[in-house]
Amino acid sequence: MPNEMSGQSKTKNITTVNVAVAVIHYEDKYLLGFRDAAQHQGNRYEFVGGKIEADESAEQALIREVAEETGIDIHQNMMVKLGRLHHDYGDKQVSLQVYQVELTAQQYEQHKDCEYGLEGQAMTWADKSKLLAGEYHLPAANKTILEWLKLPTKIAITYPLAHFSAQPNSAAAWVHYHREQLAPESWVYIRLKASELEYIAQQLMDVRPDILAILPYDNDCQRSKTTSTDAMVEAKTTGSIVARHLTHSVLMAWFNGTQDITESEQLADISSERPLIVSCHDIDSILAANKLASMRIQQQLSPVIGAFLSPVLTTQTHPDTVPLGWEAWSALAQLADMPVIGLGGLAPVMIDQTLAHGGVSVAGIRQFHE
Protein backbone atom coordinates (compact mmCIF):
# COMPACT_ATOMS: atom_id res chain seq x y z
CA MET A 1 0.00 0.00 0.00
CA PRO A 2 1.40 3.40 -0.85
CA ASN A 3 2.66 5.40 2.07
CA GLU A 4 0.73 8.53 1.19
CA MET A 5 1.23 11.52 3.40
CA SER A 6 -1.15 14.04 1.90
CA GLY A 7 -4.81 14.41 2.95
CA GLN A 8 -6.25 13.00 -0.25
CA SER A 9 -4.96 11.13 -3.23
CA LYS A 10 -6.86 10.49 -6.45
CA THR A 11 -6.40 7.41 -8.59
CA LYS A 12 -8.79 6.43 -11.38
CA ASN A 13 -11.39 8.91 -10.12
CA ILE A 14 -11.47 7.25 -6.70
CA THR A 15 -10.55 9.60 -3.89
CA THR A 16 -8.74 8.11 -0.95
CA VAL A 17 -8.77 9.99 2.34
CA ASN A 18 -5.55 9.59 4.31
CA VAL A 19 -6.24 9.34 8.00
CA ALA A 20 -3.94 9.15 11.03
CA VAL A 21 -5.36 7.01 13.83
CA ALA A 22 -4.09 7.03 17.43
CA VAL A 23 -4.76 3.97 19.54
CA ILE A 24 -4.36 5.80 22.85
CA HIS A 25 -4.16 3.69 25.95
CA TYR A 26 -2.96 3.53 29.51
CA GLU A 27 -2.21 -0.07 30.43
CA ASP A 28 -5.41 -1.97 29.48
CA LYS A 29 -7.68 1.08 29.16
CA TYR A 30 -8.23 2.31 25.62
CA LEU A 31 -9.59 5.73 24.68
CA LEU A 32 -12.53 5.80 22.26
CA GLY A 33 -14.51 8.70 20.87
CA PHE A 34 -18.03 8.47 19.54
CA ARG A 35 -18.65 9.60 15.95
CA ASP A 36 -21.60 11.90 15.52
CA ALA A 37 -24.52 10.49 13.49
CA ALA A 38 -23.94 13.12 10.78
CA GLN A 39 -20.32 12.04 10.18
CA HIS A 40 -19.13 9.38 7.77
CA GLN A 41 -19.31 6.07 9.71
CA GLY A 42 -21.39 7.93 12.29
CA ASN A 43 -22.96 6.46 15.44
CA ARG A 44 -19.89 4.30 15.97
CA TYR A 45 -16.97 4.43 18.33
CA GLU A 46 -13.60 5.36 16.88
CA PHE A 47 -10.00 5.81 17.89
CA VAL A 48 -8.96 9.44 18.01
CA GLY A 49 -7.70 10.65 14.65
CA GLY A 50 -8.47 12.48 11.45
CA LYS A 51 -7.31 13.51 8.03
CA ILE A 52 -3.62 14.04 7.38
CA GLU A 53 -3.12 17.53 5.94
CA ALA A 54 -1.05 17.97 2.78
CA ASP A 55 1.98 19.39 4.61
CA GLU A 56 1.93 16.90 7.50
CA SER A 57 3.47 13.54 8.32
CA ALA A 58 1.17 10.96 9.95
CA GLU A 59 2.86 11.61 13.31
CA GLN A 60 2.37 15.37 13.04
CA ALA A 61 -1.28 14.83 12.14
CA LEU A 62 -1.70 12.62 15.19
CA ILE A 63 -0.21 15.16 17.58
CA ARG A 64 -2.53 17.84 16.13
CA GLU A 65 -5.68 15.67 16.02
CA VAL A 66 -5.20 14.31 19.53
CA ALA A 67 -4.67 17.85 20.89
CA GLU A 68 -7.70 19.20 18.99
CA GLU A 69 -10.02 16.37 19.95
CA THR A 70 -8.92 15.60 23.50
CA GLY A 71 -6.53 18.31 24.72
CA ILE A 72 -3.88 15.64 25.41
CA ASP A 73 -0.39 16.68 24.32
CA ILE A 74 1.34 13.55 23.00
CA HIS A 75 4.35 15.16 21.35
CA GLN A 76 6.65 13.62 23.96
CA ASN A 77 4.95 10.20 24.01
CA MET A 78 6.32 7.32 22.01
CA MET A 79 4.22 6.60 18.91
CA VAL A 80 4.55 3.00 17.81
CA LYS A 81 3.38 2.22 14.29
CA LEU A 82 0.90 -0.65 14.34
CA GLY A 83 0.16 -0.74 10.62
CA ARG A 84 -1.41 0.82 7.57
CA LEU A 85 -4.53 -0.30 5.82
CA HIS A 86 -6.78 0.68 3.00
CA HIS A 87 -10.51 0.24 3.31
CA ASP A 88 -13.24 0.73 0.75
CA TYR A 89 -16.51 1.84 2.39
CA GLY A 90 -18.23 2.05 -1.00
CA ASP A 91 -19.09 5.71 -0.53
CA LYS A 92 -15.55 6.56 0.58
CA GLN A 93 -12.07 5.03 0.51
CA VAL A 94 -9.83 5.52 3.50
CA SER A 95 -6.19 4.81 4.06
CA LEU A 96 -5.51 4.52 7.79
CA GLN A 97 -2.05 4.93 9.32
CA VAL A 98 -2.37 3.50 12.78
CA TYR A 99 -0.11 4.24 15.75
CA GLN A 100 -0.25 3.07 19.33
CA VAL A 101 0.36 5.72 21.97
CA GLU A 102 0.75 4.81 25.63
CA LEU A 103 -0.06 7.66 28.00
CA THR A 104 1.87 8.34 31.19
CA ALA A 105 0.12 7.72 34.51
CA GLN A 106 -0.10 11.48 34.96
CA GLN A 107 -1.75 12.02 31.55
CA TYR A 108 -4.23 9.24 32.30
CA GLU A 109 -5.05 10.67 35.75
CA GLN A 110 -5.79 14.02 34.14
CA HIS A 111 -8.10 12.60 31.48
CA LYS A 112 -9.59 9.43 32.95
CA ASP A 113 -12.86 11.04 34.06
CA CYS A 114 -13.34 13.07 30.92
CA GLU A 115 -16.69 12.15 29.29
CA TYR A 116 -16.59 14.62 26.41
CA GLY A 117 -13.87 15.67 24.00
CA LEU A 118 -13.04 19.24 23.01
CA GLU A 119 -15.32 18.96 19.97
CA GLY A 120 -18.28 17.96 22.17
CA GLN A 121 -18.03 14.27 21.21
CA ALA A 122 -18.62 11.59 23.83
CA MET A 123 -15.40 9.89 25.00
CA THR A 124 -14.97 6.65 26.90
CA TRP A 125 -12.19 4.47 28.30
CA ALA A 126 -12.75 0.88 27.18
CA ASP A 127 -11.30 -2.23 28.83
CA LYS A 128 -9.03 -3.99 26.37
CA SER A 129 -10.82 -7.33 26.85
CA LYS A 130 -14.21 -5.78 26.02
CA LEU A 131 -12.78 -3.85 23.09
CA LEU A 132 -11.23 -6.99 21.62
CA ALA A 133 -14.38 -8.99 22.30
CA GLY A 134 -16.21 -6.62 19.94
CA GLU A 135 -18.36 -4.94 22.58
CA TYR A 136 -17.86 -1.52 20.96
CA HIS A 137 -19.36 -0.86 17.54
CA LEU A 138 -16.49 0.49 15.42
CA PRO A 139 -16.14 1.21 11.69
CA ALA A 140 -15.49 -1.94 9.63
CA ALA A 141 -11.86 -0.99 8.91
CA ASN A 142 -11.13 -1.21 12.64
CA LYS A 143 -11.60 -4.99 12.64
CA THR A 144 -8.01 -5.31 11.43
CA ILE A 145 -6.75 -2.89 14.10
CA LEU A 146 -8.39 -5.00 16.82
CA GLU A 147 -6.69 -8.13 15.42
CA TRP A 148 -3.34 -6.30 15.57
CA LEU A 149 -3.99 -5.34 19.19
CA LYS A 150 -4.24 -9.00 20.17
CA LEU A 151 -0.50 -9.47 19.70
CA PRO A 152 1.26 -9.57 23.08
CA THR A 153 4.41 -7.51 23.75
CA LYS A 154 6.55 -10.51 24.77
CA ILE A 155 6.46 -13.92 23.10
CA ALA A 156 8.36 -16.98 24.33
CA ILE A 157 8.89 -19.41 21.46
CA THR A 158 9.02 -23.10 22.33
CA TYR A 159 11.83 -25.40 21.29
CA PRO A 160 10.99 -27.75 18.45
CA LEU A 161 10.34 -31.34 19.44
CA ALA A 162 13.61 -32.35 17.74
CA HIS A 163 15.51 -30.42 20.43
CA PHE A 164 14.62 -33.26 22.82
CA SER A 165 15.32 -36.11 20.39
CA ALA A 166 18.14 -37.48 22.56
CA GLN A 167 15.61 -38.15 25.36
CA PRO A 168 13.86 -41.55 25.52
CA ASN A 169 10.45 -39.85 25.34
CA SER A 170 10.92 -36.56 23.54
CA ALA A 171 7.27 -35.52 23.82
CA ALA A 172 7.30 -35.95 27.61
CA ALA A 173 10.63 -34.11 27.80
CA TRP A 174 9.20 -31.24 25.72
CA VAL A 175 6.19 -30.89 28.02
CA HIS A 176 8.28 -31.18 31.18
CA TYR A 177 10.83 -28.60 30.03
CA HIS A 178 8.26 -25.99 29.00
CA ARG A 179 6.13 -26.64 32.06
CA GLU A 180 9.09 -25.73 34.25
CA GLN A 181 10.68 -22.96 32.19
CA LEU A 182 7.87 -20.72 30.98
CA ALA A 183 7.26 -17.62 33.07
CA PRO A 184 3.87 -17.30 34.79
CA GLU A 185 1.09 -16.01 32.51
CA SER A 186 3.44 -15.72 29.58
CA TRP A 187 2.48 -15.72 25.92
CA VAL A 188 3.95 -18.74 24.18
CA TYR A 189 4.39 -19.38 20.50
CA ILE A 190 3.94 -23.14 20.30
CA ARG A 191 6.15 -24.20 17.43
CA LEU A 192 5.05 -27.74 16.69
CA LYS A 193 3.70 -29.56 13.68
CA ALA A 194 -0.08 -29.98 13.54
CA SER A 195 0.09 -33.68 14.37
CA GLU A 196 2.22 -32.93 17.45
CA LEU A 197 0.17 -29.89 18.39
CA GLU A 198 -2.91 -31.94 19.09
CA TYR A 199 -1.56 -34.01 21.91
CA ILE A 200 1.61 -32.34 23.15
CA ALA A 201 0.45 -28.73 23.20
CA GLN A 202 -2.74 -29.87 24.87
CA GLN A 203 -0.72 -31.51 27.64
CA LEU A 204 1.28 -28.35 28.23
CA MET A 205 -1.82 -26.21 28.37
CA ASP A 206 -3.49 -28.62 30.78
CA VAL A 207 -0.60 -28.37 33.24
CA ARG A 208 -0.04 -24.66 32.67
CA PRO A 209 -3.53 -23.12 32.36
CA ASP A 210 -2.03 -19.70 33.09
CA ILE A 211 -0.22 -19.41 29.74
CA LEU A 212 -1.70 -17.96 26.55
CA ALA A 213 -0.68 -19.44 23.25
CA ILE A 214 -0.13 -18.53 19.65
CA LEU A 215 -0.86 -21.76 17.83
CA PRO A 216 0.28 -22.17 14.26
CA TYR A 217 -2.58 -23.72 12.34
CA ASP A 218 -0.90 -25.34 9.40
CA ASN A 219 -1.86 -27.25 6.31
CA ASP A 220 -1.60 -30.58 8.06
CA CYS A 221 -4.71 -29.70 10.03
CA GLN A 222 -6.64 -29.18 6.84
CA ARG A 223 -5.16 -32.09 4.92
CA SER A 224 -5.94 -34.57 7.65
CA LYS A 225 -9.22 -32.78 8.33
CA THR A 226 -8.14 -32.45 11.92
CA THR A 227 -10.68 -30.62 13.94
CA SER A 228 -9.19 -31.22 17.35
CA THR A 229 -6.84 -28.26 17.00
CA ASP A 230 -9.90 -26.09 16.59
CA ALA A 231 -11.69 -27.79 19.43
CA MET A 232 -8.67 -27.47 21.70
CA VAL A 233 -8.28 -23.83 20.93
CA GLU A 234 -11.90 -22.96 21.26
CA ALA A 235 -12.37 -24.93 24.47
CA LYS A 236 -9.11 -24.39 26.26
CA THR A 237 -7.43 -21.28 25.11
CA THR A 238 -9.70 -18.31 25.49
CA GLY A 239 -7.63 -15.31 24.55
CA SER A 240 -5.11 -17.38 22.62
CA ILE A 241 -4.44 -16.80 18.94
CA VAL A 242 -4.65 -19.41 16.21
CA ALA A 243 -2.81 -18.23 13.14
CA ARG A 244 -1.29 -19.70 10.02
CA HIS A 245 2.46 -19.06 9.94
CA LEU A 246 4.08 -18.40 6.57
CA THR A 247 7.82 -18.86 6.49
CA HIS A 248 10.05 -16.47 4.57
CA SER A 249 10.45 -18.99 1.75
CA VAL A 250 6.73 -19.69 1.36
CA LEU A 251 5.99 -15.97 1.41
CA MET A 252 8.61 -15.31 -1.29
CA ALA A 253 7.51 -18.28 -3.40
CA TRP A 254 3.99 -16.83 -3.43
CA PHE A 255 5.27 -13.30 -4.14
CA ASN A 256 7.54 -14.42 -6.99
CA GLY A 257 5.11 -16.98 -8.36
CA THR A 258 7.67 -19.76 -8.02
CA GLN A 259 6.63 -22.85 -6.19
CA ASP A 260 7.12 -26.55 -6.27
CA ILE A 261 4.43 -29.10 -5.40
CA THR A 262 5.03 -29.09 -1.67
CA GLU A 263 4.98 -25.36 -1.54
CA SER A 264 1.86 -25.08 -3.62
CA GLU A 265 0.08 -27.06 -0.92
CA GLN A 266 1.31 -24.51 1.57
CA LEU A 267 0.41 -21.71 -0.76
CA ALA A 268 -3.19 -22.82 -0.60
CA ASP A 269 -3.08 -21.49 2.91
CA ILE A 270 -2.31 -18.00 1.66
CA SER A 271 -6.07 -17.81 1.38
CA SER A 272 -6.70 -19.50 4.76
CA GLU A 273 -9.52 -18.01 6.77
CA ARG A 274 -7.27 -17.91 9.81
CA PRO A 275 -5.17 -14.81 10.52
CA LEU A 276 -1.62 -14.97 9.19
CA ILE A 277 1.76 -14.39 10.79
CA VAL A 278 4.73 -14.08 8.45
CA SER A 279 8.49 -14.33 8.80
CA CYS A 280 10.60 -11.67 7.08
CA HIS A 281 14.35 -11.13 6.84
CA ASP A 282 14.74 -8.36 4.27
CA ILE A 283 13.06 -5.66 2.24
CA ASP A 284 11.69 -8.03 -0.40
CA SER A 285 9.88 -10.12 2.16
CA ILE A 286 8.48 -7.00 3.86
CA LEU A 287 7.12 -5.85 0.48
CA ALA A 288 5.70 -9.33 -0.08
CA ALA A 289 4.04 -9.21 3.35
CA ASN A 290 2.56 -5.79 2.53
CA LYS A 291 1.13 -7.08 -0.74
CA LEU A 292 -0.32 -10.10 1.02
CA ALA A 293 -1.79 -7.94 3.81
CA SER A 294 -3.45 -5.63 1.32
CA MET A 295 -4.83 -8.56 -0.68
CA ARG A 296 -6.26 -10.16 2.45
CA ILE A 297 -8.10 -6.98 3.40
CA GLN A 298 -9.44 -6.59 -0.12
CA GLN A 299 -10.70 -10.18 -0.06
CA GLN A 300 -12.17 -9.66 3.42
CA LEU A 301 -10.06 -12.45 4.89
CA SER A 302 -8.54 -12.32 8.39
CA PRO A 303 -5.55 -9.99 8.30
CA VAL A 304 -1.83 -10.51 8.53
CA ILE A 305 -1.57 -9.83 12.26
CA GLY A 306 2.18 -9.63 12.55
CA ALA A 307 5.57 -10.09 10.97
CA PHE A 308 8.54 -11.67 12.74
CA LEU A 309 11.50 -9.64 11.46
CA SER A 310 14.84 -11.31 12.15
CA PRO A 311 17.62 -11.58 13.10
CA VAL A 312 17.95 -8.31 14.98
CA LEU A 313 21.15 -9.38 16.75
CA THR A 314 23.51 -12.34 16.56
CA THR A 315 22.06 -15.51 18.03
CA GLN A 316 23.79 -18.39 19.74
CA THR A 317 22.11 -20.91 17.45
CA HIS A 318 23.11 -19.13 14.20
CA PRO A 319 26.41 -17.40 15.05
CA ASP A 320 27.41 -17.16 11.37
CA THR A 321 24.27 -15.36 10.19
CA VAL A 322 24.88 -11.64 9.80
CA PRO A 323 22.26 -9.84 11.91
CA LEU A 324 20.33 -6.83 10.63
CA GLY A 325 21.37 -4.65 13.58
CA TRP A 326 18.93 -2.19 15.16
CA GLU A 327 19.25 0.54 12.53
CA ALA A 328 18.47 -1.61 9.48
CA TRP A 329 15.86 -3.53 11.48
CA SER A 330 14.12 -0.29 12.37
CA ALA A 331 14.12 0.97 8.76
CA LEU A 332 12.50 -2.30 7.61
CA ALA A 333 10.01 -2.28 10.50
CA GLN A 334 8.84 1.19 9.46
CA LEU A 335 8.07 -0.09 5.96
CA ALA A 336 5.85 -2.92 7.16
CA ASP A 337 2.08 -2.41 6.94
CA MET A 338 1.51 -4.72 9.91
CA PRO A 339 2.87 -4.89 13.50
CA VAL A 340 6.48 -6.07 13.62
CA ILE A 341 7.90 -8.52 16.16
CA GLY A 342 11.63 -8.39 16.93
CA LEU A 343 13.37 -11.78 16.88
CA GLY A 344 16.99 -12.88 17.09
CA GLY A 345 19.30 -12.37 20.06
CA LEU A 346 16.67 -10.47 22.06
CA ALA A 347 15.61 -10.77 25.70
CA PRO A 348 12.26 -9.72 27.24
CA VAL A 349 13.89 -6.67 28.87
CA MET A 350 14.63 -5.32 25.39
CA ILE A 351 10.98 -4.45 24.77
CA ASP A 352 11.52 -0.69 25.27
CA GLN A 353 14.37 -0.70 22.78
CA THR A 354 12.17 -2.62 20.34
CA LEU A 355 9.28 -0.16 20.75
CA ALA A 356 11.69 2.74 20.22
CA HIS A 357 12.81 1.12 16.96
CA GLY A 358 9.27 0.70 15.62
CA GLY A 359 8.40 -2.85 16.72
CA VAL A 360 5.46 -3.89 18.88
CA SER A 361 6.85 -6.98 20.56
CA VAL A 362 9.92 -9.08 21.28
CA ALA A 363 10.20 -12.82 20.79
CA GLY A 364 12.82 -15.45 21.41
CA ILE A 365 13.58 -18.91 22.64
CA ARG A 366 16.46 -19.32 25.07
CA GLN A 367 16.36 -15.93 26.76
CA PHE A 368 12.58 -16.15 27.20
CA HIS A 369 12.73 -19.34 29.25
CA GLU A 370 13.45 -18.89 32.96
Ligand SMILES: Nc1nc2c([nH]c(=O)n2[C@H]2C[C@H](O)[C@@H](COP(=O)(O)OP(=O)(O)OP(=O)(O)O)O2)c(=O)[nH]1
Ligand atom coordinates in the same frame (compact mmCIF):
# COMPACT_ATOMS: atom_id res chain seq x y z
N1 LIG B 1 -10.74 8.98 13.52
C1 LIG B 1 -11.00 7.77 13.06
N2 LIG B 1 -11.46 7.60 11.78
C2 LIG B 1 -11.71 6.34 11.37
C3 LIG B 1 -11.50 5.22 12.21
N3 LIG B 1 -11.84 4.10 11.51
C4 LIG B 1 -12.24 4.50 10.27
O1 LIG B 1 -12.61 3.76 9.36
N4 LIG B 1 -12.17 5.86 10.18
C5 LIG B 1 -12.56 6.60 8.99
C6 LIG B 1 -13.88 7.34 9.16
C7 LIG B 1 -13.69 8.58 8.30
O2 LIG B 1 -14.09 8.26 6.98
C8 LIG B 1 -12.20 8.83 8.34
C9 LIG B 1 -11.82 9.82 9.44
O3 LIG B 1 -11.77 11.07 8.96
P1 LIG B 1 -12.28 12.34 9.78
O4 LIG B 1 -12.84 11.96 11.10
O5 LIG B 1 -11.30 13.43 9.71
O6 LIG B 1 -13.26 12.68 8.76
P2 LIG B 1 -14.72 13.15 8.86
O7 LIG B 1 -15.22 13.05 7.47
O8 LIG B 1 -15.41 12.37 9.91
O9 LIG B 1 -14.49 14.59 9.36
P3 LIG B 1 -14.80 15.97 8.69
O10 LIG B 1 -14.71 15.79 7.21
O11 LIG B 1 -16.17 16.28 9.18
O12 LIG B 1 -13.73 16.83 9.25
O13 LIG B 1 -11.60 7.59 8.68
C10 LIG B 1 -11.05 5.42 13.54
O14 LIG B 1 -10.84 4.50 14.34
N5 LIG B 1 -10.80 6.71 13.91
